[in-house]
Amino acid sequence: MTDAPKDNLVEVARLPPAAAARDPLALVVRFQSIIGLVLVLIGGVVFSPVRHGQIIFLSPDNIANIIRAISETGIIALGMTFVIITAGIDLSVGAMLGLNSVLTAMLMTSANLGLAPTLLVVLAAGTTFGALQGLIAIRFRLEPFIVTLAGLQMARGLALILSGNVYINISYGDGPGLAPPVFALLGERLFHNVVPVATLVFVALAVVATVVLNTTRFGRYVFAVGGNERAARLSGIPVAGVKVAVFAITGFASAAAGIVHAGQFNFGSANDGAGYELTAIAAVVIGGTSLFGGAGSMIGTIAGSIMLGALANILQLNNVNASLQLLATGAIIVLAAALQTMVGRREGSMR
Amino acid sequence: MSAPVLVMSGIEKRFGGVHALRGVDFDLRQGEVHALLGENGAGKSTLMNVLAGVIAPDRGEVRVDGLPVRFANPRDAQASGIATIFQELDLVPGLDITANLFLGHELMRVGGRLDNARMEREARARMESAGVEIDVRRRIQELSIGQRQLVAIAKALSYATRVLVMDEPTAALSAAEAERLFRVVRAMRERGVGIVYISHRLEEVPRVADRVTVLRDGRRVGEEPASAPQARLVRLLVGRPFDEMFPPRGGELGAQLLRLEHARFAPRTEVAGWQAPLDVSLTVHTGEIVGLAGVMGAGRTELLSALYGAGQRGRWEGKVEVAGRAARLSTIAAARRAGLAFVTDDRRGSGLILRHSVGRNVVMSILRRISPMGFVSRAAEDEAAQRSIKTFDIRPPRAAIPVGNLSGGNQQKVVFAKELLQEPRLLLLDEPTRGVDVGAKGEIYQRLRALTNRGLGVLMASSELPELIGLCDRIVVMRQGRSIAEFPGGIDEKVLLESATGIAEEAA
Numbered sequence: 001m002t003d004a005p006k007d008n009l010v011e012v013a014r015l016p017p018a019a020a021a022r023d024p025l026a027l028v029v030r031f032q033s034i035i036g037l038v039l040v041l042i043g044g045v046v047f048s049p050v051r052h053g054q055i056i057f058l059s060p061d062n063i064a065n066i067i068r069a070i071s072e073t074g075i076i077a078l079g080m081t082f083v084i085i086t087a088g089i090d091l092s093v094g095a096m097l098g099l100n101s102v103l104t105a106m107l108m109t110s111a112n113l114g115l116a117p118t119l120l121v122v123l124a125a126g127t128t129f130g131a132l133q134g135l136i137a138i139r140f141r142l143e144p145f146i147v148t149l150a151g152l153q154m155a156r157g158l159a160l161i162l163s164g165n166v167y168i169n170i171s172y173g174d175g176p177g178l179a180p181p182v183f184a185l186l187g188e189r190l191f192h193n194v195v196p197v198a199t200l201v202f203v204a205l206a207v208v209a210t211v212v213l214n215t216t217r218f219g220r221y222v223f224a225v226g227g228n229e230r231a232a233r234l235s236g237i238p239v240a241g242v243k244v245a246v247f248a249i250t251g252f253a254s255a256a257a258g259i260v261h262a263g264q265f266n267f268g269s270a271n272d273g274a275g276y277e278l279t280a281i282a283a284v285v286i287g288g289t290s291l292f293g294g295a296g297s298m299i300g301t302i303a304g305s306i307m308l309g310a311l312a313n314i315l316q317l318n319n320v321n322a323s324l325q326l327l328a329t330g331a332i333i334v335l336a337a338a339l340q341t342m343v344g345r346r347e348g349s350m351r
Numbered sequence: 352m353s354a355p356v357l358v359m360s361g362i363e364k365r366f367g368g369v370h371a372l373r374g375v376d377f378d379l380r381q382g383e384v385h386a387l388l389g390e391n392g393a394g395k396s397t398l399m400n401v402l403a404g405v406i407a408p409d410r411g412e413v414r415v416d417g418l419p420v421r422f423a424n425p426r427d428a429q430a431s432g433i434a435t436i437f438q439e440l441d442l443v444p445g446l447d448i449t450a451n452l453f454l455g456h457e458l459m460r461v462g463g464r465l466d467n468a469r470m471e472r473e474a475r476a477r478m479e480s481a482g483v484e485i486d487v488r489r490r491i492q493e494l495s496i497g498q499r500q501l502v503a504i505a506k507a508l509s510y511a512t513r514v515l516v517m518d519e520p521t522a523a524l525s526a527a528e529a530e531r532l533f534r535v536v537r538a539m540r541e542r543g544v545g546i547v548y549i550s551h552r553l554e555e556v557p558r559v560a561d562r563v564t565v566l567r568d569g570r571r572v573g574e575e576p577a578s579a580p581q582a583r584l585v586r587l588l589v590g591r592p593f594d595e596m597f598p599p600r601g602g603e604l605g606a607q608l609l610r611l612e613h614a615r616f617a618p619r620t621e622v623a624g625w626q627a628p629l630d631v632s633l634t635v636h637t638g639e640i641v642g643l644a645g646v647m648g649a650g651r652t653e654l655l656s657a658l659y660g661a662g663q664r665g666r667w668e669g670k671v672e673v674a675g676r677a678a679r680l681s682t683i684a685a686a687r688r689a690g691l692a693f694v695t696d697d698r699r700g701s702g703l704i705l706r707h708s709v710g711r712n713v714v715m716s717i718l719r720r721i722s723p724m725g726f727v728s729r730a731a732e733d734e735a736a737q738r739s740i741k742t743f744d745i746r747p748p749r750a751a752i753p754v755g756n757l758s759g760g761n762q763q764k765v766v767f768a769k770e771l772l773q774e775p776r777l778l779l780l781d782e783p784t785r786g787v788d789v790g791a792k793g794e795i796y797q798r799l800r801a802l803t804n805r806g807l808g809v810l811m812a813s814s815e816l817p818e819l820i821g822l823c824d825r826i827v828v829m830r831q832g833r834s835i836a837e838f839p840g841g842i843d844e845k846v847l848l849e850s851a852t853g854i855a856e857e858a859a
Contacts, residue, residue, distance in 0.1 A: 217722035224715055227704030234661055234701055235716040235769065236687050294706055 033287040033303035040307050044314045060194045068196040070309035072257045075202050077280040078209040079253030081301045082246040084284050086226040087293025088144040090250040092151035097273030099159035100258025105168035105268030108179040115180045123255045130251020134244035159270035168268040186263025198260045210298040226293025286336045356381045356545045362411035371397045373569040379545040386548045386556050389566035390788030399516050403435040404428035432513030436503050444492040449474040452506050481505040482538040497528025516547040533559045553581050589789040596793040597821035598800035605637030608777045608808040610672040616657040618665035626650035629832035635808045642823035643812040644851050650832040651812035655779045659693040660686045690776035694766050702766040705755030710736035712754050713769045739768035760791025780811035796822050816844050
């Protein structure tokens with residue numbers, strides 16, 4: 001009975017929303033990803049095995065492991081945040097990672113394309129693939145869910161055809177069929193062997209994504225389109241262009257993740273990246289971005305990605321079975337989403 | 352007149368610090384329609400929620416047939432023969448009328464199978480007794496909103512025979528559908544049902560009600576026969592005279608802003624229910640407000656949205672001039688370049704982003720201007736938001752509040768502010784005061800006039816004739832996609848109504 005004490009709520013709503021700001025639940029939700037991350041990190045320290053007086057969770061090696069493990073899904077989650085804020089979804093990202101890892105490996109080895117041209121071609125291919133999905137969704141008025149589900153299948157199929165369903169190994173050196181050795185850097189660590197290069201790529205892209213979402217006109221357009229598409233259109237915002245752009249962004253992000261993947265593991269594999277779309281969506285949702293569009297946070301997504309990585313790491317350190325890890329992740333997603341919905345309902349009832 | 356079937360006396364209700372009802376008396380006789388009028392926040396919904404058993408009053412008494420009652424929940428109220436039809440109809444779209452009428456009370460045959468034949472027979476009888484002629488096998492989703500309303504009434508009548516509460520039943524109805532609803536209401540009155548009719552449409556009161564009670568700020572400020580003059584009711588509603596709501600008309604007309612001459616809009620595909628402008632001739636000058644009158648479906652909304660490029664896809668034929676030059680108005684971008692702005696009749700659905708802040712909403716239309724190099728200038732954004740809040744007296748005056756938390760009137764001010772920030776030459780308004788309480792209406796009229804005095808031109812559609820008559824300089828009447836007549840502002844309402852409907856109105 002939402003309209004029950006309607007008159008009263010209109011009155012309350014006219015008051016300054018100090019009450020809303022003081023709502024502790026709203027505060028928790030606003031910072032849920034940060035709070036969650038802190039809790040997980042504390043839990044990591046508390047439950048960490050200790051060897052020779054050292055907390056393994058905090059050892060440089062372990063930290064490097066965590067931030068390396070999240071770099072690929074993290075990059076994808078950055079792009080996914082844009083799409084989800086427009087109330088869309090992109091299921092093709094994991095398959096795109098596989099396809100782009102294959103593409104990277106083939107261009108660098110058998111095609112001998114050289115480093116920069118390879119990166120450019122792969123990033124352009126990913127961006128185009130994403131933009132095409134956006135265009136198809138708009139032209140035929142299809143749900144992004146359906147279009148990108150089809151995109152997932154097609155990317156996977158394309159990758160299998162290209163690779164012949166075998167690993168495309170990358171050998172480094174100078175000569176035909178060998179990749180430029182500098183590409184192997186993606187699998188290395190810098191700064192006293194602690195910071196993986198793959199993570200640096202993630203960090204750089206995270207900075208760019210945060211700036212774009214929070215300070216640019218395009219970022220505002222993204223929020224507006226997700227908040228109320230019709231209002232955005234009537235206000236002169238190029239809605240179709242924004243939608244194509246966000247899918248181009250996820251395509252770009254998937255391509256970047258595919259490159260990182262190929263660089264870290266020295267091969268391209270058509271079947272890799274399966275399920276990454278769900279990890280990325282989980283990170284975005286845990287980060288406080290609404291699946292209904294119009295609200296979200298890039299910082300939240302970053303925190304959500306780290307949190308999922310740290311959680312998986314703790315469980316691994318304690319030799320918890322991988323199936324239980326899945327259960328824990330599932331529970332956290334439900335918790336995060338339920339918190340948001342509860343606060344959303346309170347806000348909703350105020351209208 | 353018979354004895355009262357319902358008496359509510361001294362009803363008090365507080366919500367936290369808000370005194371929603373301050374000792375309200377209300378009574379209803381058998382076989383009468385008692386209209387309950389009030390602005391948003393006046394307390395009418397709270398009062399009816401007390402009656403429906405949704406809210407328990409802090410103090411006061413409810414008597415049905417002379418016996419005091421206390422409703423703990425809506426079911427108690429229903430058991431006493433009191434039913435409420437809320438604006439959100441409780442019908443299941445995918446089921447047919449019969450299934451909806453029996454939802455939760457299905458008739459069974461021995462063995463637990465549904466007795467469809469009997470339910471259908473009874474459903475037909477119930478619909479007939481409510482005076483509705485619709486095939487009971489049709490699904491709700493195939494029905495118009497007006498027909499759904501009638502089904503909801505039939506459903507309510509199946510458990511309420513004493514009192515029926517209708518909450519703004521005509522809010523979404525066309526003129527013809529509203530007329531049919533009135534007939535059903537009158538028929539129910541003949542059968543002895545007492546009806547509480549909540550509305551903020553003054554003009555409906557004499558057509559459907561016997562008595563009218565006006566609430567303001569949680570108090571009953573007056574009870575009048577339904578034949579009382581509208582001006583008197585408005586004075587009760589807002590607490591000041593009706594005429595003062597409208598600012599004096601402006602002085603000089605400026606240059607011609609918009610000129611349509613036998614203009615016709617050819618949509619790329621015909622859409623049922625979308626009355627394309629077929630033959631429209633009108634002009635709007637700077638400094639004037641031109642009204643569009645017409646019955647529902649006359650094509651007013653379609654004209655405005657087609658001018659703004661926001662309706663169906665298609666193109667204009669005939670003469671369309673903006674500021675003296677032929678204009679191609681086929682996309683929103685083109686319309687905005689030509690200096691047009693548009694305020695929709697559906698601010699929640701297509702005017703605002705409710706969860707975003709007031710500031711974010713108002714700058715939405717000028718993001719391009721305030722973001723040189725693609726980066727949004729926070730300073731320019733704050734400045735624009737503060738200026739809008741000040742110009743339009745948006746309350747509370749804080750840019751960071753989600754717009755969904757504002758009252759309807761203040762939301763509408765935000766929509767106006769958003770459209771005016773882009774400094775348009777011509778403002779297209781579709782039902783600019785729909786769902787806005789009378790006080791905020793007055794404020795909106797004043798501001799519109801102030802804006803036109805500074806050189807803006809306004810073309811506004813409204814279904815509230817007094818508003819068109821009181822505010823506009825000229826009124827263009829539309830019928831079936833054509834402009835058929837033009838009157839000066841201040842014209843007699845009867846003349847305007849006759850022109851819009853095409854029939855001499857029977858004495859109301």
